[in-house]
Amino acid sequence: MHLKKTGWWLTVGFALICxxxxxxxxxxxxxxxxxxxxxxxQYGRALLQNMTFYTGFWNSCWNTVLILAINxxxxxxxxxxxxxxxxPGKDALYWLYVVLMLMPFQAVVVPQxxxxxxxxxxxxxxxxxxxxAFSTFAAFLLSQYMKGISRELLDAGRIDGLGEFALxxxxxxxxxxxxxxxxxxxxxxxxxxxxxxxxxxxDEISRFPLPVLLSRSAALFDGTAPAxxxxxxxxxxxxxxFCYNDLVEGISLGCVK
Amino acid sequence: xxxxxWTGLWFVLPSFLGTGVFTIFPFxxxxxxAFTKGTGKAEFAGFANFRELFRNDAYRLAVKNTLLFIxxxxxxxxxxxxxxxxxxxxxxxxxxxxxxxxxxxxPTAAALLGWQAVLGExxxxxxxxxxxxxxxxxxxxxGFARKTLVFLFLVKNLGYMAILFAGAVSSLxxxxxxxxxxxxxxxxxxxxxxxxxxVRGMVLFVCVLxxxxxxxxxxxxxxxxxxxxPQQAYMLQHFMNNNFYKxxxxxxxxxxxxxxxxxxxxxxxFLWRQEKIAAEEGI
Amino acid sequence: MKxxxxxxxxAGFLAAIAxxxxxxxxxxxxxxxxxxxxxxxxxxxxxxxxQYETVLPVACLTPIGVDEYLLFYVQDGRAYQATxxxxxxxxxxxxxxxxxxxxxxxxRYSSKPLQDGVKVRIVEEILP
Numbered sequence: 030m031h032l033k034k035t036g037w038w039l040t041v042g043f044a045l046i047c048x049x050x051x052x053x054x055x056x057x058x059x060x061x062x063x064x065x066x067x068x069x070x071q072y073g074r075a076l077l078q079n080m081t082f083y084t085g086f087w088n089s090c091w092n093t094v095l096i097l098a099i100n101x102x103x104x105x106x107x108x109x110x111x112x113x114x115x116x117p118g119k120d121a122l123y124w125l126y127v128v129l130m131l132m133p134f135q136a137v138v139v140p141q142x143x144x145x146x147x148x149x150x151x152x153x154x155x156x157x158x159x160x161x162a163f164s165t166f167a168a169f170l171l172s173q174y175m176k177g178i179s180r181e182l183l184d185a186g187r188i189d190g191l192g193e194f195a196l197x198x199x200x201x202x203x204x205x206x207x208x209x210x211x212x213x214x215x216x217x218x219x220x221x222x223x224x225x226x227x228x229x230x231x232d233e234i235s236r237f238p239l240p241v242l243l244s245r246s247a248a249l250f251d252g253t254a255p256a257x258x259x260x261x262x263x264x265x266x267x268x269x270x271f272c273y274n275d276l277v278e279g280i281s282l283g284c285v286k
Numbered sequence: 287x288x289x290x291x292w293t294g295l296w297f298v299l300p301s302f303l304g305t306g307v308f309t310i311f312p313f314x315x316x317x318x319x320a321f322t323k324g325t326g327k328a329e330f331a332g333f334a335n336f337r338e339l340f341r342n343d344a345y346r347l348a349v350k351n352t353l354l355f356i357x358x359x360x361x362x363x364x365x366x367x368x369x370x371x372x373x374x375x376x377x378x379x380x381x382x383x384x385x386x387x388x389x390x391x392x393p394t395a396a397a398l399l400g401w402q403a404v405l406g407e408x409x410x411x412x413x414x415x416x417x418x419x420x421x422x423x424x425x426x427x428x429g430f431a432r433k434t435l436v437f438l439f440l441v442k443n444l445g446y447m448a449i450l451f452a453g454a455v456s457s458l459x460x461x462x463x464x465x466x467x468x469x470x471x472x473x474x475x476x477x478x479x480x481x482x483x484x485v486r487g488m489v490l491f492v493c494v495l496x497x498x499x500x501x502x503x504x505x506x507x508x509x510x511x512x513x514x515x516p517q518q519a520y521m522l523q524h525f526m527n528n529n530f531y532k533x534x535x536x537x538x539x540x541x542x543x544x545x546x547x548x549x550x551x552x553x554x555x556f557l558w559r560q561e562k563i564a565a566e567e568g569i
Numbered sequence: 570m571k572x573x574x575x576x577x578x579x580a581g582f583l584a585a586i587a588x589x590x591x592x593x594x595x596x597x598x599x600x601x602x603x604x605x606x607x608x609x610x611x612x613x614x615x616x617x618x619x620q621y622e623t624v625l626p627v628a629c630l631t632p633i634g635v636d637e638y639l640l641f642y643v644q645d646g647r648a649y650q651a652t653x654x655x656x657x658x659x660x661x662x663x664x665x666x667x668x669x670x671x672x673x674x675x676x677r678y679s680s681k682p683l684q685d686g687v688k689v690r691i692v693e694e695i696l697p
């Protein structure tokens with residue numbers, strides 16, 4: 030009985046700790062040097078006077094949208110290929126994908142830098158987007174989920190005369206909706222706070238996404254950084270709020286077994 | 287039939303081509319740097335780069351800190367994730383389920399601003415400590431730096447891992463639990479004999495994910511300290527970033543190669559275990 | 570249904586931010602001083618005919634002390650402060666010794682008083 034209670038209390042405690050940083054930024058964003066203890070002045074200044082915020086915000090938006098637009102379709106295809114077929118070298122390739130997924134960015138920074146330099150992409154938006162767009166995490170997540178698609182279903186589809194691509198598009202893709210949503214949300218979260226690549230591959234401030242600006246040049250924000258942080262968190266929180274069920278089902282690999 | 291053999295590869299191809307161009311091919315072509323010396327005309331250097339790297343103090347510090355961070359963070363994350371997952375599988379806990387994933391959704395930059403407000407010198411935590419007569423604790427730059435990072439790492443990723451475990455635990459048949467009486471000593475036996483064996487596969491999966499996220503702690507470290515972290519928080523990624531700015535490609539490629547080999551070795555062990563488990567369970 | 574709601578929220582938020590971006594641009598545009606600039610030149614000043622590195626109109630300089638002058642140059646859309654000494658002077662032109670980045674325009678007129686690092690807009694380039 031009492032073990033039960035402890036577990037429950039610890040969970041509640043942890044849940045509250047999780048909300049602490051959010052509460053911290055909100056509290057921080059409502060203060061500004063001046064007579065009032067609580068004010069919205071930071072938001073006003075961030076929204077009306079600070080072009081740096083918008084530069085960073087729109088850069089982050091573009092980067093994230095383009096990464097998603099490339100990464101998710103090819104990862105769905107790759108996940109389907111890995112989970113439903115056998116081909117020579119598949120296991121080695123899958124293993125390679127997992128290694129690549131685990132690889133911290135710094136391990137490939139030199140070769141990526143050189144290839145971006147050779148292709149003339151260095152310093153442009155694409156230098157940040159392309160390497161991230163081909164990250165293998167989503168492919169891994171989706172293939173784990175797609176392992177749960179029943180063979181019989183696909184075989185039935187084949188008997189009905191569907192081609193291999195139609196099997197993927199008409200049968201597998203709709204079944205994996207939660208996992209695809211989860212992949213979109215997770216890739217979104219990770220690209221939204223991208224820091225490592227821009228710091229190395231970009232040199233102009235006007236191309237930096239907001240997280241880099243927030244952590245590198247706080248001076249540009251004249252004390253409005255917490256408000257900018259909150260405004261910057263709205264999109265991920267919205268996504269989280271509306272996709273919660275799919276996200277949980279997708280990451281808990283509901284289809285497996 | 288022959289056509290069938292390669293169908294899977296066609297699906298993987300678009301992703302593989304991109305990854306190949308931007309990661310795999312460049313990586314293999316950079317391995318050469320690890321074994322050569324000189325900038326203009328490359329000369330084969332054998333293992334000289336490796337010897338030099340091992341003698342480098344910054345590298346040793348970085349490896350030590352990174353390993354310590356992984357050794358402290360990953361097991362703690364897996365164990366706490368499992369416990370939290372079991373609790374979540376047992377009860378509905380709508381609010382808690384919602385709250386524990388928030389740190390994942392909150393962008394790192396914003397979360398750090400929050401943590402700096404909460405743990406900072408004038409924050410509520412230090413206020414509490416002072417209230418009880420303790421000295422002000424510097425969570426970010428003092429001797430606590432790495433512990434703080436482990437804490438941030440746990441808070442950020444624990445929710446994800448707990449949800450994974452909760453999924454695995456709640457897919458166990460209900461009768462298992464009913465077969466065991468519900469007094470506290472047999473609950474521990476239940477954990478050991480029923481839950482643990484059946485989530486072994488998931489434990490491996492979570493270990494791999496935790497390892498991946500443990501390398502992403504660099505975002506937090508960079509957000510907090512920029513390029514110059516305190517001694518305790520100097521990670522492998524800093525070493526590599528700094529050498530990158532110094533254009534020290536040889537040293538960097540050597541370090542990268544070692545890192546990749548290390549990760550591959552760990553992963554090979556994990557996959558081998560997983561296959562064994564899968565074979566035992568007869569999947 | 571839920572997707573529709575999500576999409577409309579996201580669209581609403583982005584539209585609001587886009588609107589604010591334009592508004593902010595407008596505000597910054599109005600607050601931003603308009604300047605006329607002059608590109609310092611490498612020429613000879615008569616009568617001695619010696620070559621000078623940096624020659625610009627005297628009106629660009631504001632005296633701040635004995636033999637010390639203040640000027641603003643524009644780099645990446647912002648005005649930065651620098652100090653200069655006059656080396657030679659003739660017909661409203663002055664040769665100065667100042668630590669300016671090369672080929673940066675120097676502010677001749679400004680619609681508002683300038684401070685170090687403020688954003689400015691260049692509306693005119695004055696030719697020698």
